[in-house]
Amino acid sequence: xxxxxxxxxxxxxxxxxxxxxxxxxxxxxxxxxxxxxxxxxxxxxxxxxxxxxxxxxxxxxxxxxxxxxxxxxxxxxxxxxxxxxxxxxxxxxxxxxxxxxxxxxxxxxxxxxxxxxxxxxxxxxxxxxxxxxxxxxxxxxxxxxxxxxxxxxxxxxxxxxxxxxxxxxxxxxxxxxxxxxxxxxxxxxxxxxxxxxxxxxxxxxxxxxxxxxxxxx
Numbered sequence: 001x002x003x004x005x006x007x008x009x010x011x012x013x014x015x016x017x018x019x020x021x022x023x024x025x026x027x028x029x030x031x032x033x034x035x036x037x038x039x040x041x042x043x044x045x046x047x048x049x050x051x052x053x054x055x056x057x058x059x060x061x062x063x064x065x066x067x068x069x070x071x072x073x074x075x076x077x078x079x080x081x082x083x084x085x086x087x088x089x090x091x092x093x094x095x096x097x098x099x100x101x102x103x104x105x106x107x108x109x110x111x112x113x114x115x116x117x118x119x120x121x122x123x124x125x126x127x128x129x130x131x132x133x134x135x136x137x138x139x140x141x142x143x144x145x146x147x148x149x150x151x152x153x154x155x156x157x158x159x160x161x162x163x164x165x166x167x168x169x170x171x172x173x174x175x176x177x178x179x180x181x182x183x184x185x186x187x188x189x190x191x192x193x194x195x196x197x198x199x200x201x202x203x204x205x206x207x208x209x210x211x212x213x214x215x216x217x
Contacts, residue, residue: 007070012085028061036084039098046102053095101140141168148173 016029031052038049056062062079063072068086073079080092088095141164146153149171161167168174178194180187191200 007066009066009070009086011065022055023059023061023064025064027059028056028064031056031061032065032088035088039088039090039095046099049102050099053099101143141165141173144168144173145171 011025011029011032014026014029015033016031017026018030020026020030035049035052035056038044038052057076060076062076065073065079066086067073067078067082073082073087077092078087080088080090080095083089090098142156145156145164145167152167152171155161156164156167161170165174169176178190180190191203195203
């Protein structure tokens with residue numbers, strides 16, 4: 001009985017070659033890797049990301065690349081949907097949305113700085129530069145802040161916030177949340193720290209009412 005050989009994708013064995021003829025396997029391999037890295041790293045230029053995607057579409061570079069089953073891609077859409085390292089791991093429309101969101105964020109100058117390397121800031125300390133964006137969700141929040149709260153945006157640029165989420169909370173886009181451990185006394189300590197007396201009494205009244213209704217049901 002013959003054992004089926006596992007397909008060894010030659011395009012995954014190297015980083016390709018940007019200087020190879022456009023549309024060739026070596027060129028497409030290099031461009032695919034560039035797109036994959038740019039999709040994962042928000043700090044890379046969105047213009048470069050857009051240019052590489054357009055290039056692999058125009059030159060039909062995806063046709064010489066392989067899917068996870070060792071077959072050449074039949075369409076760009078199939079290439080886009082295929083999980084890395086073979087494809088991009090996104091629906092084509094999602095790729096377009098990522099580009100538009102990052103364009104909006106980077107146009108306002110808030111997506112270019114990496115996180116500080118000095119460690120976690122001291123409590124109450126201000127950042128020395130713009131906050132960094134670490135996820136696609138942060139890109140979306142930053143774009144919304146730029147659109148709806150330009151005043152908060154300017155303070156982000158000045159380094160007044162620890163994160164995009166903190167700026168979004170002050171902008172009214174996100175609601176502040178507190179994580180509570182599954183331990184009555186520890187949970188009570190956290191509630192006491194963040195809630196005022198009136199809020200605590202309201203919470204107690206709510207819980208007592210809920211438990212009373214549950215018992216009588």
